[in-house]
Amino acid sequence: DATRGTSSDCQPCPCPAGATCASVPKSGQVVCTNCPAGTTGKRCELCDDGFFGDPLGEGGPVRACRACKCSDNIDPNAVGNCDRETGECLKCIYNTAGFFCDRCKDGFYGNPLAANPADKCKACACSPLGTVGAQKSCSAVTGQCPCLPNVIERDCSACQPGFFNLRSRNGCERCNCDAIGSAN
């Protein structure tokens, strides 16, 4: 307030160099209006959308704003791809998940870091007949579904040799064939 005639009438903006500011009359709150490139917020303390960091070091050491790090598993046409402070990825694609979109989401397996999207995360597609509890998730790396006793294959879709009755949903039973009358 320059009209009161005291030495503290005009104070410097509490903003990084080059930024302008204004004060809200009702609350007296001061807002920076022209933050340096890549930053925003009341005090230029936040990163722009699509970037993360702590440009003023409010929560520890200064971390300059940088682009979301999401293992190439976000779409640049999306908005809000990561948390502006922590960098946590919020919009993983190609069936990936995790802080950095660096693992397959539940029910998928493969290599989330593969270059080709088709090689990234594939559906577990566990057989409901041969899988423990008919669950949908599998080993994130190998894709092996948890099989019931004597059930084999990645997706638990077959009985091991000498066993039958996958449809029992309790695992496969021994064939019990007579050794004399059977071909094998």
Place this chain on the structure above:
Amino acid sequence: PRPDVHPLPPGTHLLYAQSGRIEHVPLEGYDMKKDDAKAVLHLPEKVVIGVAYDCVDKMIYWTEITSPSISKASIQGGEPVTVIRSDLQSPEGIAIDHLGRTMFWTDSVTDRIEVASLDGSQRRVIVDSGLVNPRAIIADPPNGYYWADWNRDAPKIETSYMDGSNRRVLVKDDLGLPNGLTYDSQRSLLCWADAGTHKVECTNPGRGDRRQIMEGIQYPFGVTSFGKNIYYTDWRRDAVVAVDRYTGRESDEFQPQKRSKLYGITTAYAQCPSGQNYCAVN
């Protein structure tokens, strides 16, 4: 005046979102009065995506993704009021039906289109299937509304009646990333700006014809129309670009002093577009 709400003088304006604020540029005829551009609203902690204008109550509505919500404020000054704050994840496009007094919005994470009264009451889901990356949405009351889905595998522009019934695909071929949509009710012309094909194209939804307005544009996000001009925000140029629809040429550019992405853009008309209202129809 309080610095976070600059009342707008009478006339038609462009309103657009740029990180943490909603800015305006007055229009004089079709020309942007760049020297008079300024922030209408400072929302320093927010990332504003979609902007819409209610020409009846002269209110700005916007979507915001950091604490996902839909809010409004008078362009004549006043506190922002949040009207929707629950069950939102990434609200993006927003459109106002100024006759029906409702708002429509897209959410790219819940993959829904919802509608509610302008105060946030009477909310309901009107589309919840077949959406992957819904973004732009625009109303043409009382006939229906239009939206675009930039799904990279199958981008499309769709329409339905105001209640969500009679849904149909209008455009699905030769689309890339149709980020922005605008509708000129006087000429029944639906236009879109595409960041994949780098084109602005238009169609008359009734006739189904299609024509290209401009090609070789960079990275459009939002688009709005006023008279002969189309104005779009561009993510590469950090600018509002004006295109003359008849010549297919860029006629002007406005690059705000602050360099960062510009998001949604809308036209704040001095008066509501003339046309039918529900009472006249019924």
